[in-house]
Amino acid sequence: MRITNPHEQAVAAFRLEGDQLWLEGNWTVQQVDRLYQELIRTLRRYPRKFLAINFSHLQQMDSAGVIVVEALEAFCQQRGIRVSREAIPENIQHVFENFSARQITTSVASVQENWLERLGTVIYQVLYHDVVQFFTLVVDLIYFGVIDIFHRRAHRAGEFVRQALYIGVNAVPIIGTVAFLIGVVLALQSSEQLRQFGANLYIADLTAIAMVQEMGPLITAIMVAGRSGSAIASEIATMIVSEEVDALKTMGIQPLRYIVIPKLHAALFVLPFLTILADFFGILGGLMIGYLDLELSPYVFFNRMIQVLYIRDLATGYIKSLVFAYIIVLAGAFYGFRVKGGAEGVGRVTTMAVVAAIFFVIIADSILGLLFY
């Protein structure tokens, strides 16, 4: 006697003959989704006013199957087709009784967003040597960063916009302020020297080029590393501590793609804009000092600035900001995933992430600066 494999699934199907709709096979959650679309299409063209759904060939049904059948019945009723159920086997009848007789209550919508972090017990294994983990992450970020632009289902809908808001929009006031002050300080320090040589005009050169090529991208990256690098690390670390990452894994979702990639996309998108903003405010600071301290009219300052800035300078700043964005997310993810211990561990890795992000941003800045020189 052949022993049937209890883990095999009979293929779900349907047959429309006359005014009878035969359901066949296993109407379970894995198979029912494509059938639903097909059935809707078929029923759209159904000409009669009466339909009998025959369940006698149905082997198995689960809750998804019940909901789909009910949805189809509702669809028919909307189009004025009367539906009846026929020849329901006993096991299928049980399933209907369990799932469909309920009054599914509509819930009162009370949307309240609450970003508290929960801490719990943790067992997290470091399975790979540090270096292998690091380079795997480096490559994974690049690979999935590209692939997931086209592969929407790997992460939550709307996450990109949400992250762009947190990382970018919310940082505008602080970056604008800081950049302005840096521009002011920069100009102030050099104005003394420039005045001695009567080279007042060159304050425009100095401020514009320094901001666009160096200070703008750097200050922006440092602020974002502090704000968002720490947020990324602590969010991941907390999710690990509370087993949320384990839960994602056992639902077949890759935590890196679900949590980190949207942040990477957002950071890459948003940092260049923030950099331009920083450039603008920094130069504005310099302009103000030029006017107040060096008797340089804004009109002259502006003209000189345009003369002196090349597209190349702006491009350098843009490329730098992209590289910095990648470094910040990499640092946050790398340390976040390596958390050990509870609350203390979360704090520890958050600190390490920010320090590493800032440090490597500055190193990258030097390297790129030399490269582009």
Place this chain on the structure above:
Amino acid sequence: MLQENPVISVQNLSATFGDRQVLQNVSFTVRQNEIAVILGSSGCGKTTTLKHLIGLYPVQQGNVEVLGIPVHSASERELQRLYQKIGVLFQNGALLNSITVAENVAIPLEQHTQLPQKIITQLVRLKLQLVELPGVEMMVPSQLSGGMKKRAALARAIALDPPLLFCDEPSAGLDPITMSALDELILKLKRVLGMTIVLVTHEVPSIFRLADRIIFLDAGRVIFEGPLTEALQSPNPIIQEFFKKGRGENRPANPR
């Protein structure tokens, strides 16, 4: 009687972390539609065993087969197929804290099916109704009590009607009434949905209510595997002590 394939089959599973041998030659099977309880005192390796079964720890030594899939040597794709057929209830629920309850329960449906949003919404409501938690769809996990979080997490675990459910210390931190209500829920899942359930716990009242089969661990070894009734008759002093203390008695149950 037809010999059925066991739903879970573990053979000689061993695990060492650092210089500690946490599991030693652990072997057991779990059969269709039964509730198997892995138990023992704290630190005996229960949760470690469970995490091996669901692929969170790589198998160092031994064989682990779940629903016909060899977890010890499975590829990414095979593990993905396994995850579509199991549900896991973690000790603290492990709901994602940044999204609502409804969004949490919908995750497996959105991930593994192409069902339209309307159907998913209905299914989510149905599952929450099943675990007796209606009306909380729009709340975030931090607004729920401990018992409610567990129920919501259970709703998420059964979203795809999996044939196999794992629960890691489901009663942890619950008062006796909530605990027994959760146990009733688990029994309902076994009866009504025909699930096979693997439970890790050390709560004796729950064990009495739920267990068909006991796998008793002590210091990383299986010292008993079989029906609960047999376990209670076991002459093993560790098992006797466990159930005696669990029942709150101070005198030995079976004087030898």
